[in-house]
Amino acid sequence: MQRRSSFLAVVAIIAATTAVAAPFTYVNERFGTVCTFPDEVFTDRQPEPDNxxxxxxxxxxxxxxxxxxxxxxxxxxxxxxxxxxKASKEPGYEITYSKAGKDWAVLSGLKDGKIFYERRLFGRDGVIRTVWLEYPPAVKSKYDRLVAAIAGSLKAH
Structure with missing residues (x-):
């Protein structure tokens, strides 16, 4: 019976550690922009732009x-x-929330039928660092839970 209990304990530990993957931290070398996100959700990395x-x-x-x-x-x-x-007349673009601080700004709303959330940090080094999330309304509850942590991870390297 002891052997079975130990086996079940190991299985439980493996299940617990694999269910929560470690977040991925991206660092942009050009501008020193850093953000952290669950790479088990955002799995398809696009090619980096030439610039x-x-x-x-x-x-x-x-x-x-x-x-x-x-x-x-x-x-x-x-x-x-x-x-x-807020003054933009871009078709399909509607801001439903905005807030600005001394060195940051946040916007959210709808763009072309998708929900967006944008956070910008205005650095003393002359760089604006941005994290932009966009998702279909059908998966709103999933991404609404992730937005604060991802946006809050934005910083300068």
Whole structure:
């Protein structure tokens, strides 16, 4: 009986450790943008753009994640960014939530029928670092649980 109990304990430990995969941390070498996400969800890494500004991953259920950076050549501010996006007349683009702080901005809403969430960090080094998540409304409950952790992981390297 002792042998069976030990075997079951080992099986339980293996099941517990494999059910929760370690998150993947991406570091963009060009802009020092860092974000962490579950790579068991975002499994399809897209080719990196020639300019090396970031990376995109796709999921099997139609979601996408972009982690990138750009030079803040226009000295944009969080409040200025939010105001410009809210004033956008782009068809299929609707902001339903926005907030800006001293060095960050957050937007969410709908773009071309998908839910989006964007967080930007405005660095003192002249770089704007961004994480962008987009997903179909049908999988909203799944991704709504992931958004805060992924967006909160955005930082400068």
């Amino acid at each position: 090396g500004d970031g990376q995109e991953w796709l999921s099997a259920d139609g979601a996408s994640l972009i982690c990138s950076g750009i030079l803040n050549i226009d000295d944009d501010t969080p409040k200025g960014f939010v105001a410009a996006e």
